[in-house]
Amino acid sequence: MSQATLANQPRTHRNIWRAFVATLMIAGPGLIAANAGNDAGGIATYASAGAQFGYRTLFLMVFIAIALGIVQVMCARLGAFTGDGLGSLIREQFSLRLAGFALLMFVIANVGLVVSEFAGIAAGLGLFGVSRYISIPIAAVCIWGLVVFASYKYAERIFLVLSLGFLTYPVAAFLTHPNVRQVASQLVWPHFLGTQGFLFLCVALVGTTITPYMQFYIAAAITDKGIGPAEYRNTRLDTIMGSVFANVISVSIIVATAAAITHRGPLASAAAAAKALVPVAGPFAEQLFGLGLFGASALAAAVVPLSTAYAISEAVGSERSVSKSFREAPLFIGLFTGQIVLGAAVALIPGNLIAILVNAQVLNGIITPILLTYVLILADRRSVLGDAANGRVFRIVATVCVAAVGLLSATVLAQAVVSWL
Numbered sequence: 001m002s003q004a005t006l007a008n009q010p011r012t013h014r015n016i017w018r019a020f021v022a023t024l025m026i027a028g029p030g031l032i033a034a035n036a037g038n039d040a041g042g043i044a045t046y047a048s049a050g051a052q053f054g055y056r057t058l059f060l061m062v063f064i065a066i067a068l069g070i071v072q073v074m075c076a077r078l079g080a081f082t083g084d085g086l087g088s089l090i091r092e093q094f095s096l097r098l099a100g101f102a103l104l105m106f107v108i109a110n111v112g113l114v115v116s117e118f119a120g121i122a123a124g125l126g127l128f129g130v131s132r133y134i135s136i137p138i139a140a141v142c143i144w145g146l147v148v149f150a151s152y153k154y155a156e157r158i159f160l161v162l163s164l165g166f167l168t169y170p171v172a173a174f175l176t177h178p179n180v181r182q183v184a185s186q187l188v189w190p191h192f193l194g195t196q197g198f199l200f201l202c203v204a205l206v207g208t209t210i211t212p213y214m215q216f217y218i219a220a221a222i223t224d225k226g227i228g229p230a231e232y233r234n235t236r237l238d239t240i241m242g243s244v245f246a247n248v249i250s251v252s253i254i255v256a257t258a259a260a261i262t263h264r265g266p267l268a269s270a271a272a273a274a275k276a277l278v279p280v281a282g283p284f285a286e287q288l289f290g291l292g293l294f295g296a297s298a299l300a301a302a303v304v305p306l307s308t309a310y311a312i313s314e315a316v317g318s319e320r321s322v323s324k325s326f327r328e329a330p331l332f333i334g335l336f337t338g339q340i341v342l343g344a345a346v347a348l349i350p351g352n353l354i355a356i357l358v359n360a361q362v363l364n365g366i367i368t369p370i371l372l373t374y375v376l377i378l379a380d381r382r383s384v385l386g387d388a389a390n391g392r393v394f395r396i397v398a399t400v401c402v403a404a405v406g407l408l409s410a411t412v413l414a415q416a417v418v419s420w421l
Contacts, residue, residue, distance in 0.1 A: 039117060042209065052265060053193070055186040065209075065244065068243045076219070077236070118344045170248065257276040312331070
C-alpha cells in the first residue's frame with residue numbers, strides 16, 4: 001500500500017464518520033415513525049405475502065414506498081408549518097361531523113392494531129414456549145406501567161433494541177439465494193392476480209405500511225419538538241429516509257420468505273415465518289424471530305394507543321402528556337388504559353395469531369384511504385399552509401396515490417360484501 005493511500009485512509013474514515021453522524025442528527029420523527037410501522041402486523045403480513053405469492057407483490061411495494069413518502073412528507077409539512085397536530089387541524093378545518101367521523105375511523109383502526117400488537121407479543125414469546133395466557137396479561141401490565149409510571153423514552157429504547165433482530169432480513173434475503181431475475185422483473189413490472197385472496201393481501205400490505213397512526217404521530221412529534229419552517233428541509237430528508245428504510249426492510253422480508261418457504265400457502269404460525277431467518281441464524285432462527293417479533297410488538301403496543309390518546313385529547317382540547325397523572329389528564333390516561341385492556345382481552349381469544357395480525361392490517365387498509373383524504377385536503381389548502389401548500393405536480397401525484405389506495409380498498413370491500421350475500 002502506498003504512502004499516499006495510507007495518508008488518505010484516516011481522512012476517508014473521518015469523512016465516513018462525519019456522514020454517519022450527520023445522518024443521525026437529521027434522523028428524527030420520520031425515521032422513528034417508519035421503524036414503528038415495521039411492527040408485528042407488518043412483519044406477519046410481509047412474511048405472508050412472500051409465503052403465499054412469492055415475489056408477486058414486490059411491484060406493489062414500490063408503489064407503496066412512493067405513496068408512503070408522499071403522505072409522510074405532507075404530514076411533516078403540516079406539523080412544521082402550522083405547529084399543530086392532525087387532530088387539531090381536522091377539528092379546526094372540518095365540520096364537527098366530518099371531524100368526528102375521521103377520529104372515529106382512526107380509533108377503530110388503532111384498536112384493531114393494538115389487538116394485533118398483543119397477538120404479536122404472544123406469537124413471539126410463543127416460540128419460547130410461553131402461553132399467550134401468561135405473556136399477554138404480563139406484557140399488558142408492564143407496557144401500561146412503563147408508560148404511565150416510568151419513562152416512556154427509556155422503554156422505547158429497550159423495545160427498539162429488541163426489534164433490531166429484523167435488520168437481519170436484508171442479509172437473509174441475500175443468503176436465501178432468491179431468483180434475482182424474478183425479483184427484478186416483479187419489482188419493475190406488475191404480476192398481479194385477480195383473486196380475492198391476492199387483493200385481500202394487497203390491501204393488508206397498504207394498511208400495514210401506510211398506517212394512519214404513523215401520520216398522526218409524525219405531525220404530533222414534529223410539533224412537540226418545536227420544528228418549524230426553518231428546520232423543515234432536514235425534517236423532509238429524515239421523512240424520506242425513513243420511508244425508504246421501512247420499505248427496504250419490508251421488501252427484504254418478502255424476498256427472504258418467498259425464497260425460504262417454497263410451499264406456497266398462508267402462514268400457519270410464527271415458526272413458519274421464522275424459516276426465512278434460517279440462512280442467517282441457523283438453529284437459532286426461531287429464537288431470533290421471536291425476540292424481534294416481541295420487541296417490535298411491544299414498541300407498537302405502546303406507541304399505537306398513545307397516538308390515539310394524543311389525537312382524541314388534542315381534538316377536544318384536553319390535557320395530554322405521559323408525565324401527567326390520571327387526575328391531571330383523565331381522558332388521555334383513560335384512553336390509553338382502555339385500549340391496552342381491550343387489545344389484550346381480544347388477543348386472548350383462541351385463534352391463529354398470524355391470521356389476527358393480517359386481518360387487522362386489512363381493516364387498517366380499508367380505513368387508510370379515508371384518513372389520507374383528510375391529509376390531502378389539508379395539505380392542498382393555502383389557508384392552512386400558505387405558500388407551503390401542495391404544488392400542482394405534487395398535488396396530482398398525491399391525489400393519484402390516494403385514489404389508487406382507495407380503489408384497491410373499495411374493490412376488496414365490494415368482493416367481501418358480494419361473498420357474504
